[in-house]
Amino acid sequence: MIRRAARPSVAAMTITTDVRHAVVAKGLTKIYGQGDAAVHALRGVDVSFATGAFTAIMGPSGSGKSTLMHCLAGLDTVTEGSVTVGDTEITRLSDKQLTLLRRERVGFVFQAFNLLPTLTAEQNIRLPLEIAGRQADQVLFDRVIDTVGLRDRLSHKPSELSGGQQQRVAVARALISKPQVIFADEPTGNLDSRSGTEVLAFLRHSVRELGQTIVMVTHDPGAASYADRVIFLRDGLMVSELIEPTPQTVLDTLLKLEA
């Protein structure tokens, strides 16, 4: 059962009032440290991510975009508020339950250190399924492999792949388990522009063709322009958003925020 957002945020309502959401956060607050040393990374963020959409999270350094993503993905605990992935409220889950949630329903693409050096590309792609003890859907596997164009690289170790290829393997790995949402943390941060473009195109492709939900943190307006929607954070608060962004509108919004 997919739960509807009972009280969509003001921002979400501007897109649609009746859309299915893969991830919903309400009143999300994250405070690091205590007393004088307390850092308010998130100060009550309400945000929803529509199923089958590609959303980018942007904001200047220290705006809380990575923290937001970690909290949404169940990698980090929240101080206050709630996060719902699919129909599961995750802020009260145990470590074991969170692990199972990540295993079954969430995919990740990181900036670096994405692959296990001891495994081949194929083994890396199949790893989440292996961990979950599930069989790969061979049709899906073939489709993913062909989409990322890695068929001739499957038996290679990560050290024998280029940065772009490694990142495509990482994306393929995230896709193979058909998660409800994929979180991508600066997926192009370590890549040259051509490889970066490849990976972004591929991410958008998987949203369009496979109906995948993707949430991507980035500081690159060009990368953000591949998304359907961009939300902007500043000082731990969601301050703006763009639908159907272009590099120019993203840049303009950022400049306005910095001002």
Added chain:
Amino acid sequence: MLKTTLAGLRAHKLRLLLTSLAITLGVGFIAGTFVLTDTIEVGFRQKFTADAAKISVAVKPKDNPEAQEAPTIPADALERIRKVPGVADAQGLLQGPTPLLGRDGKAAGNIPTTAISVPTGTLNRVIVTSGDFPARPTDAILDENTAKTRRFAIGDTITVLDTKGARNDFTLVGLFDTGVNQNLAYTGAVGFTTDTAQRMTGAKGFGEVDVAGAEGSDPARLRDAVAAAIGADYEVKTGSQLADELAAQSNVETSYLTLMLLLFGLIAMFVAALVIYNTFNILVAQRTREMALLRCIGATRAQIFGSILLESVVVAILSSGLGLLLGLGLGAGAMAGLDLLDAPVPSGAAISLTPRTIILAVVIGLVVTVGAALLPARAATRVAPIAALRSQVEEQTFKAGLVRTILATLFLLAGTGVTIAGITMDGGGGDALIVIMAGGALFFLGVLILSPVIMRPLASFVGWLPRRLFGVPGSLAVDNARRNPKRAATTTLALTIGVTLMTLISVITATTRATINAQLDAQFPVDYMISEQRGPDSRIPRALAAALRQSPEVGSVIQMQRAEAQLEGSGTEKFQVGNFPASPDFRPQATTGSFDGFVPGTVALVDGTARSLGRKVGDTIQLKTEQAGTVTLKIAATFDRDSSDLAPITIPQAEFDRYFGALDDAAVYVNAKDGVAPDVARRAVEAIAQPYPTALVVSSTEIRSEFEDALDMMLMIFGGLLGLAILISVLGIANTLSLSVHERTHESALLRALGLTRPQLRRMLSVEALLLGLIGALIGITLGVVFGWSAMQTLPFDILFRAPADLILLFLVLSGLAGVLAALLPARRASRASIVDALAST
């Protein structure tokens, strides 16, 4: 640069401590050895000096290797000494075997109790701890330990056999301490007045005469005067000379203990060196970026090299210091333990920490640590400055180089060659064993060099089951174990050393046990052996054997007799001649010839005697007998010395009696009648032997269990001493693993993000450690069994090779467990790490 290094060390206190621990344990053991033996030596010296203070001059007979009996000082010499001007008192000391009868009426223990004379006056050195000194001819004192085990108390009547075997009753008036005299502690001791001791032992003179000088006399001058009075047949020393001599003798004994303990200490240090080498290698690999950064901002290669070495020096000094403290504790603990066990070592001496111990501990710690860090330090200088800018550390790849392959092959071939040479060496024995040990060491070095190459296939082999058993964590663990074969090799080989030696020892003990048991079964199929407590020169009356034959519980009785005789053409050399007992139960094996044709007129020789006489089966010898003159005997068989209890020259029973008369038995073997319960048979045999107090009845099971106890004891002692090396190698596994875990922080976080649960992550690391432990054990077991077999080939008789499967399996399981144990903390830390932090840190 110095500041950077020290700051780095301060920042990683735990890592420093873990690294130091390996060296600390090794140095601690070596320092402890010296503390213990030094303390014992000081104690001996104090004891001897205290004793010597009572004596001005000591007189001993000169050693005479030609003499049949040990030379003594006759009573008239003592009288002459007493008359020397300046002599206040002179007392003769003597001792000899006098069996004490236990409460059961049989001689106590397997060896006769030693009688000692207790002098009166200031010259007495016997310390009576309770009761009185013996004063009357019917007084006796016992050493505390014998009194305790034989349940005698002051006031009891004790019975002691004199040299002729007659019973003498004494009143126990006191108990004394045998102190540091190991002989007396072993045999047990009974003290008499000097006259009584002389009568009981039948001694013709004294073993030593102690002289007290008159007040103010000069010991050296007195010594010369005494020497002049008694002539050149005696050694005359001052008390302090005697103390020096005794201390030197005891030091020789202590030095054996030192050597043996040091051997194990050195093994532990070698293992520690491997651990340190590995640790520094990993540290250098992990700090590639740090090194590169330092190089970027202008540090020279020499400075990088120096900083790593400096780090090792700090580790060395720290661990040597801690090791010294540990050594002091170990030494003190061992002394306390020896005291508790009532070992014949001097107690009460202060724990001795000599400058030599301190210097050795620090030097060994420094040399091993810094030496082990040299190669890693050199590797650190090769880091290119540009490495600082790379975000991801290159995965190390390993390829078997040509040099490594050639070197390993050379060592392996040399090791094999030397070992085979040792096995096939003529005569075998100790020299061959040393050759095989050298071969083993060479072979091990070969394995050490080759190990990175064999590590991957071994990990795949050993990992086959875990891969299938533990799912994803299992296969990831196997991959991890294979990823850095050099590191895995050094880690596991540290464990291999301990396991190799343990397997070796267990193979040797098991083989010895099986071989001896088989020999006992085949050549010595008797239930009970009756021997004389007073040794091979004493005899058991034939009446005992005759009485045994009358017993309904006894099946067969075998009597062994011995005589000495010369051979025509062999000078004055005396040979042991024995009878060949006629009994169907007695069936020794001949090496050449056969006992089937063993009729009067023939003789059987031990192989060695036949060889030295240059005779073989069919030749003759001329035996000079006591009652039948010289007889010519034809050699019918030769046999192995260890295969039976036969005398070197064995003749048929009938002839033995004719040549030497009806001598009493040297030993009697008894077989119970079939169907008689062992305890019934034993009671019957003991009842028949009761009138002969010194006739010891031992069952073959007792002989076996005594002998097996000795083997088990050896296995335990060696196991305990090797335990240290094994402990250090387990520390090494823990250290390697925790550093690897640190290195793979990102990977672990990634796996956790992808859905690996905490228990699965822990299991992954445990399985990796399990594999390391198992691989180390497998190599060790293989080496141990092969070289155990080689070592046993040096024995001069056929062996029944046994590799104790249960023990070896236990080593394998324990090694695996040790690995898992070592993984406990690193795995815990890895699984507790926050995923977000781990992903964020670079």
